[in-house]
Amino acid sequence: MPIQPSKQQNDASLPLLSLIIPCYNEELVILETIRKIKAFCTECVDLETELIFVDDGSEDNTLAQLRAAAIKDRKIKVISFTRNFGHQVAVTAGIDAAKGDAVVLIDADLQDPPDVIHQMIEKWKAGYDVVYGTRSRRSGESAFKRYSAQVFYRLLNKLSDVPIPLDTGDFRLMTRPVVESLKAMPERDRFVRGMVSWVGFKQIAVPYNRAKRFAGESKYPLRKMLRFATDGILSFSTKPLQISIGLGMLAACIALGGIIYAIGMRLFTDTWVEGWTALMIAILFLGGVQLICVGILGEYIGRIYNEVKQRPLYIVKEYLGFSNEEPVNSH
Ligand code: UDP
Ligand code: MG
Numbered sequence: 001m002p003i004q005p006s007k008q009q010n011d012a013s014l015p016l017l018s019l020i021i022p023c024y025n026e027e028l029v030i031l032e033t034i035r036k037i038k039a040f041c042t043e044c045v046d047l048e049t050e051l052i053f054v055d056d057g058s059e060d061n062t063l064a065q066l067r068a069a070a071i072k073d074r075k076i077k078v079i080s081f082t083r084n085f086g087h088q089v090a091v092t093a094g095i096d097a098a099k100g101d102a103v104v105l106i107d108a109d110l111q112d113p114p115d116v117i118h119q120m121i122e123k124w125k126a127g128y129d130v131v132y133g134t135r136s137r138r139s140g141e142s143a144f145k146r147y148s149a150q151v152f153y154r155l156l157n158k159l160s161d162v163p164i165p166l167d168t169g170d171f172r173l174m175t176r177p178v179v180e181s182l183k184a185m186p187e188r189d190r191f192v193r194g195m196v197s198w199v200g201f202k203q204i205a206v207p208y209n210r211a212k213r214f215a216g217e218s219k220y221p222l223r224k225m226l227r228f229a230t231d232g233i234l235s236f237s238t239k240p241l242q243i244s245i246g247l248g249m250l251a252a253c254i255a256l257g258g259i260i261y262a263i264g265m266r267l268f269t270d271t272w273v274e275g276w277t278a279l280m281i282a283i284l285f286l287g288g289v290q291l292i293c294v295g296i297l298g299e300y301i302g303r304i305y306n307e308v309k310q311r312p313l314y315i316v317k318e319y320l321g322f323s324n325e326e327p328v329n330s331h
Helices: 030-043 062-072 087-097 116-125 143-159 176-183 192-199 222-236 239-268 276-309
Strands: 016-023 048-055 076-081 102-105 130-138 168-175 203-210 316-320
Touching: 016 030, 016 087, 030 048, 030 062, 030 116, 048 062, 048 087, 062 076, 062 316, 076 087, 087 102, 087 176, 087 192, 087 222, 102 116, 102 176, 116 130, 116 168, 116 203, 130 143, 130 192, 143 222, 168 176, 168 192, 168 203, 176 192, 192 222, 222 276, 239 276
Parallel strands: 016 048, 016 102, 048 076, 130 203
Antiparallel strands: 076 316, 102 168, 130 168
């Protein structure tokens, strides 16, 4: 079935595909990425393409290279942030600005091979609204990264109220209705892949081998990875709260047993002075459980605080290559 261009695209007769590429300190790869993605675009004969690079406050030469590329090629558009707002926010800014009938999210480091997008487009033509890349193999990443990612995706899936596909990153194609639904979601803690699962629509996976980074280092150090994992779990599940209630109840039952035992010892035996060890264990155990539960509560309350502040999600320093009117930050 041929894809119909949307009404927004009245000047171009072909449907428009927007590619969104978040970049943070990618000076070592960006030129190669631009080359590969432009090569991909020339292969797409039955589609118009636009490339939206989102510079997430890079401190190196990434932005300068993107600017130079945007001046040479009117397909290339650049959004640059005033500082590093994070990968998920960068993707969101791209989604806000994209005009395409379909939008593809792809990393700047060539770990997601642009060739796979052809298969995604086939699925789009077949009537799917979301086509996500599932990593069947990950090469060139440390055993720790592979293992922790595996555990994370399984844990997230267990805890989350909506099923979130396993081993699936943000590399995906989404049609305009999906993009509009995402734009209507105002939440501050963005966990894009979970949000895409949540909106529903007809979704399908395309397996691919995740290549190793073309150059440079991962921009996700352990600290950012942990933050990302907590965001994912807490934004998509209230199960940690239920688990903390369960833990609290368990501790309370054990404590009740202890209390009955202590009273029994006091009333019916002479050895009631002893039991310091048991007392310490009980206090430490209860204290620990309480602290964990308060911590979990705190994480949720922190998120509520973030939401009620209603700050914009990102601040744009400059839009480059966008014709006539600038995109609207709908967040
Ligand atoms: N990225 C970003 N902002 C950040 C961190 C990463 O825009 O704060 C971009 C980065 O340039 C890359 C993508 O997000 O295009 C994925 O990051 P990376 O490859 O470092 O993550 P990994 O593949 O190691 O999980
Ligand atoms: Mg990467």
